[in-house]
Amino acid sequence: MKRFFRSTYFAIILLVIYIPIFIMIMFSFNSGTSVSNWMGFSTKWYEEFFKNSPFIKSIITSLFVAVVSTVISVVIGTMAAIGLSRLIKRKQSKWMSIANIPLINADIITAVALMIIFLLSGIKFGIFTLIMAHVSFNVPYVLITVMPRLRKVDKSIVEASFDLGAKTGTVIFKVILPILKPAIIIATVIAFAMSFDDFIISYFTGGDQTNVASFIYSSKRIKPYIFAFATMMVAIIAAGVIIWNAVLFINERKETVKSQIKNGTYKSKNVYKLEKEINDLLISLETITKIKKSKRFSVWIKYYVLKLKLKHASSKNYDKKIAKLEWKRYKLQNTINREKRYVSRLKKAEAKQKQLKKQISKSADIKKAARLSIQLEKVEEKITFLAEEIAWLTEKENEAIQKAASINKKIKKLKKEFKAEENPSKNTINWYNKKIKYYEEWKIEVEEGKNNFKLRMIVEKLKDIKQLNENKINELAAKLDLVATQAFRKVSVTNKLNQKIANNPNNVNLKEKKIKRINKFEIGINKLIESKNVKISELKVKISKEKEKFFPTDIDEANFTKGFIARSWKVMLVSLLAIVSFSGLTVAYVMNNIYDLVIGNWGEYIDPSLIQEFEKEYGVRVNYQEYDSNETLYNKLYTFSYDLMVPSDYMVQKLANEGKLEALDYSKINVQSEKFKVNDKEIEINKDIETNDDTKTISGDLLNVMTASKVKYDEQSTHSLGTGTIVDYALPYLWGDLIIVVNPNSKGKDSGGANIQWLLETHPDLISKTVDGGKTYNPVATNESYDPSATYVLNNSALSWNILWEAAAAGKEVVLNEDSKNVFAIAGQKLYGEGNFTSQDRIDVASKELAALLKYKNVGLQGDSLISTASEGNFDFAVMYNGDAANANVVYNGEDGETDGDGGEIEEDLLTRAEREDKIYFLYGRPNAKLSNNASSDAVEQYETTNIYSDNLVMARDSSHKDAAYDFINFYIAHAQDISDYTGTPTGFKETMEAAVEPGSMYEKYKDIFEPIILHGEGYKGNLQPFFNNNVYDPKVVDAYNILRTNK
Incomplete structure (x- = not known):
């Protein structure tokens, strides 16, 4: 039973380890974009993986860094281990403790420390800093792997090598390294694995280098092509393990054959x-005569049963049990022998004591007398110990004699009582016999001594086990022979x-x-x-032949007539393969790092195929890097320079004020704009330029919002627009607003409109409906029930951000976008009608308000995974960007079908659409309720609003590829529609926004949610603002948010 439970635990551990891997492999063949719902079998993500140029480049970088850092680490670590092994144990221990600090230290601390060292040293961040950082944490892994093996090296072998005239280098390469080979191989594998998947240290020290871990981390969300890559990695590792074990098996087989040939048992x-x-x-x-098989079925059953029993008995392994008993016997024997030697050791020690006393009395040298005195103290300590042990053993023997006498009396008494019994029953006889036997065995144990008795019992048990097994085998063999004569009869x-x-x-x-x-x-x-x-x-x-192979008769001819190539072809082949592979990897890495333009962008903000198209069209190479937040981008600028970036509005304002951005020359950019206001003056961009099919028009409403972000930097450029705002530096890339989304059905699990019913019961003023499919929505009546045939919408004028607090209290699943500014903007809008913070008091009040919301377990904070959550309907209330919400609703309704080569929908998408003929449209709204408790001293009425955000293309002031940067900006403008379709988010251009919601387009039915509120015309009150940069209070908002996240 113990063995069963032990095996069960092991099986559970294996399941915990390997089930996620099997699930990942399965979803790499998923036809849909979901990483949690199976949509059908397909290999398209493997095709996508090979088309994804930036991801392939990150893999090449990871491989190159891992290989180089591993080689350097193994060389340094192995040589350091050999050097440390020659030190005394105390020094060796100290140096090992120092060397292991990177293992104990947190990666984030190591990463920041290395970054500071490289900054202070003035070293340019890039491949050199990345490799050195990886070497720094890989060397300790090599040390702790090689050192244990090195300690097992027989020093006499090394000393013999030196005695035979070998130099230090020869001893290292011919003696020590061959012994350390298994440990070095393991250290190499560990170092390579640690380097390949490192993220934290690479993130802080990589500069312009993006490895696999950094690429995946900065992705907007996990896509199945990453599963495809991971599946291929698992396949490569599995193949490597199989090949390695096959090589080990072949070598082991060779050794077995060699041993059998030597013993004469081969074949x-x-x-x-x-x-x-x-x-x-x-x-x-x-x-x-010939053998005739019996036709009796019972004989054959008996024959095969006996054969199986004999095979089982012969293969039954008693070695483990016997070895355990042998070990017990060995320990007991040593204990007994040691106790027997106490008397002789005491006599020798006493003789030594006398001798030392005589030497001390005769010695005239003080130093010699002191040395002899120390020896005498040690001998006297030994005498005391032995005397105490002998006294204890003597006392134990006396006690044993007394105990044996007492047991003997009990035995005599029992025998006497038994004899006195008249006509005893069978049970009485058995009781007396068992009792007498028990006391007799106890008496033997006491007389012999516990250890001696145990030793004798173990020896007897060993003999019994072996004898029983032999008897059983012999008995079964005899029976089998007898049955065999019946099964196989000799006949003439x-x-x-x-x-x-x-x-x-x-x-x-x-x-x-x-x-x-x-x-x-x-x-x-x-x-x-x-x-x-x-x-x-x-x-x-x-x-x-095998004998000649392993034990040649003519030694001289066999071993000394081979040429260099015949003796070294294996080493040469492996070395050649290694050199060719590394050369190919190096060439691939160098080719990927010769580039004409460096672009930093958010994860999944452009289709990778567009980057390849741009490179092909303009004959340039692009180093495309991704980041996951504006703060990440800002930190990266300390270690690396981009040509083009896509920061959000407030980060554009910050960078522009710090003089890090180049004012855009709009005469080189293929755009115009609608009229927008700057200081109460209406202007247009590129009003008089010649237009073409690729020319786009920037929304005036968006530019009006962007001009609210003022820039104080004194721009000296002659080609600047001169607006004194971020419009001088930024071209809109994507934009939108923050909205509340309501899933009609509770967590997508029911079809009864539970969340709408809740709103009808608690907030009927928030809901309007239409039942005829028209565009006229009427208010709902008090206590009105949910009508499945009606279409419901949220009323912005009555909607407040406070609905999130009430929904959370009601047990609804509430999911918030985890950006710190967005989270605090929710509380800021609820309390003050503003999303920007300009005082510590407001930040503190907002923190308390948010703590009251986040205390509920059903309230979650999610980043880019929020899109997947909404796409699967696993929420009740959500706060997200309008483009993400529209895209999630499209995916949820199965309307994101991909086309085949002829432009038709693929079969799986047709099935999905057929299954969802009754579409579920999320309710959405931008809160615009009047502030119930106006905290402002202004007499003007204030309203809750939302944030209008924009992510913008900007050019670095120190860019050395400005012409290529303008080419990319114009390429983006020409392909803005493709980028909008890929991201599911509006661009800043009027043409693409109209195309995205025109009849027959993907977002035709989602127009109001896809378009930001500022494009909906009049009716929305309050001041729509972007986030502004505030160097004083922005860090405090982040600190307060981190505290909330920690307490969540």
């Missing part, structure tokens, strides 16, 4: 079997003819038939014997 079983068969055939030939070849001849002795034909049959039988048997002799000859030839 001996095969030869013996063939010889036995020949012997049986010869007997058959002499007796003219001419048995039937003999009976006929006996009945008719004068029949000549029968006698001739008999002779022919015997001749035929003899010919057949002789052929069989001949074939088996041939097999024996072949086996002997094979044995001779």
Whole structure:
């Protein structure tokens, strides 16, 4: 039972480890974009993986860094281990403790420390800093792997090498390194694995280098092509493990063959079997008999059952049990022998004591006398210890004698009582016999001593185990032989003819038939014997070849006549393969790092195929990097310079104020704009330029919002627009607003409109409906029930951000966008009608308000995974960007079908759409309720609003590829529609926004949610603002948010 539970625990551990891997492999073949819902089998993500140029480049970077850092780490670590092994143990321990600090230290601390060192050293962040950082944390792994193996190296071998005249280098390469080879291989694998998937240290020290971990982390969300890559990695690792084990098996097999040849047992079983068969055939030939199998089914069942039992008994492994008992016997024997030597050791110690005392009394040298005194103290300590042990053993023996006498009295008493019993019953007899036997065994144990008794019992147990097993095997073998005689009976070849001849002795034909049959039988048997002799000859030839191979008769000719190539071809082949592979990897890495333009962008903000198209069209190479937040981008600028970036509005304002951005020359950019206001003056961008099919028009409403972000930097550029705002530096890339989304059905699990019903019961003023499919929505009545045939919408004018607090209190699943500014903007809008914070008091009040919301377990904070959550309907209330919400609703309704080569929908998407004929449209709204408790001293009425955000293309002031940067900006403008379709988010251009919601387009039915509120015309009150940069209070908002996240 113990073994069963132990195996069960092991199986559970294996399941915990490997089930996620199997699930990942399965979803790599998923036809849909979801990483949690199976949509059908497809290999398209493997195709996507090979098309994703930035991801492929990150893999090449990871491989190159891992290989180089591993080689350097293994060399340094192994040499350091050899050097440390020559130090005394105390110094060795100290140096090992220092070397292991990177293992104990948190990666984030190591990463920041390395970044500071590189900054202070003035080293440019890039491949050199990345490799050095990886070496710094890989060397300790090599040390702790190699050192244990090095400690097991027999020092006498090393000393013998030096005695034979070998130099230090020769000893290291010819003696020590071959012994350390297994440890070095393991250290290499560990170092490579640690380097390949490192993220934190690479993030802080990589500069312009993006490895696999950094790429995946900065992605907007996990896509199945990452699963495809991981599946290929698992396949490569599995293949490597199989090949490695196959090599080990072959080598082990060679050693086994060598050992068998040396012992003379190689193929001996095969030869013996063939010889036995020949012997049986010869007997058959002499007796003219053959083996006839029995037709009795019961005999064969008995035969095979006995055969299985014999096989099981023969293979039953008692070695473990026997080894355990042998170890116990060895320990007990040592204890007994040690106790026996106490008296002789005491006598020797006393003699040594006398000798030392005489030497001390005669010695005139003070130093010598002191040294002898120390020796005398040690001897006296030994005498005291031995005397105490002997006294304890003597006392124990006396106690044992007394105990034995007492037990003996009990035995006599029991025997006397037993004798006095008249006509005792069977139970009484058994009781007395067991009791007497128990006391007799106890008496023997006491008299012999516990250790001696245990030793004797163990020896007897060992003999019993071995004997029982042998007896069982012999018994089964005898039974099997007996049954075999019944199953395989020897009968005469001419048995039937003999009976006929006996009945008719004068029949000549029968006698001739008999002779022919015997001749035929003899010919057949002789052929069989001949074939088996041939097999024996072949086996002997094979044995001779193997013997010559492992133990050549002519040693000089076998080992010293081979040329250099014959002796070293394996090493040369492996070295050549390694050099070619590394050269190919180096060339690939160098080619990927020769670029004409460096772009930093958010994860999944552009289709990777567009980057390849741009490179092909303009003949340039792009280093495309991704980040996951504006703060990440800002931190990266300390270690790396981009040509183009896509920061959000407030980060554009910050960078522009710090003089890090180049004012855009709009005359080089293929855009115009609608009229927008700057300081109460209406202006347009590129009003008089010649337009073409690729020219786009920037929304005036968006530019009006952007002009609210003022820039104080004194721009000296002659081509600047001169608005004094971020419009001088930024071209809108994507934009939108923050909205509340309501799933009609509770967490998508019911179809009864539970969340709408809740709103009808608690906030009927928030809901309007239409039942005729028209565009006129009417208010709902108080206590009105949910109508499945009606279409419901949220009323912005009555909607407040406070609905999130009420929904959370009601147990609804509430999910918030985890950006710190967005989270605090929710509380800021609820309390003050503003999303920007300009005082510590407001931040503190907002923190308390948010703590009251986040205390509920059903309230979650999610980043880009929020899109997947909404796409699967696993929420009740959500706060997200309008483009993400529209895209999630499209995916949820199965309307994101991909097309085949002819422009039609693929079969799986048609099925999905057919399954969802009744579409579920999320309710959405931008809160615009009047502030119920106006905290402002202004007399003007204030309203809750939302944030209008924009992510913008900007150019770095120190860019050295400005012409290529303008080419990319114009390429983006020409492909703005493709980018909008790929991201599911509006661009800043009027043409693409109109195309996204025109009849027949993907977002036709989602127009109001796709378009930001500022484009909806009049009716929305309050001041729509972007986030502004505030160097004083922005860090405090982040700190307050981090505290909330920690307490969540």
